[in-house]
Amino acid sequence: MRRTLPSGSQPGSIPKPPKDKDAAYKTSAPVQDPRIAEDVFNRSMKAPLLTLTPEELLSISPEVRAKYRDAVTPRRVQTMTNQSRATQI
Numbered sequence: 001m002r003r004t005l006p007s008g009s010q011p012g013s014i015p016k017p018p019k020d021k022d023a024a025y026k027t028s029a030p031v032q033d034p035r036i037a038e039d040v041f042n043r044s045m046k047a048p049l050l051t052l053t054p055e056e057l058l059s060i061s062p063e064v065r066a067k068y069r070d071a072v073t074p075r076r077v078q079t080m081t082n083q084s085r086a087t088q089i
Contacts, residue, residue, distance in 0.1 A: 029065060031058045 036059040044050045058065050 029058075029062075031055060031065070033059050036060065 036056050040050075040052065040056050040060055058068070
């Protein structure tokens with residue numbers, strides 16, 4: 001007897017439960033604060049010039065947080081001695 005898999009399934013994979021709109025948790029950065037976003041918005045609507053603290057900027061912009069993370073995360077790079085050995089071989 002041959003068993004058929006549901007559409008889009010792969011053999012050996014565990015079926016995923018249906019996504020529920022009421023998830024048990026969500027991912028949030030510690031610097032994220034909705035009150036800061038509201039305050040920055042209100043200030044931006046009233047002032048011709050807006051100055052933000054780093055905390056405010058990181059709180060309202062996930063893209064900026066990602067750029068900071070990429071800028072400060074150490075990367076594994078090839079050393080000069082390994083590069084010169086590779087060219088000599």
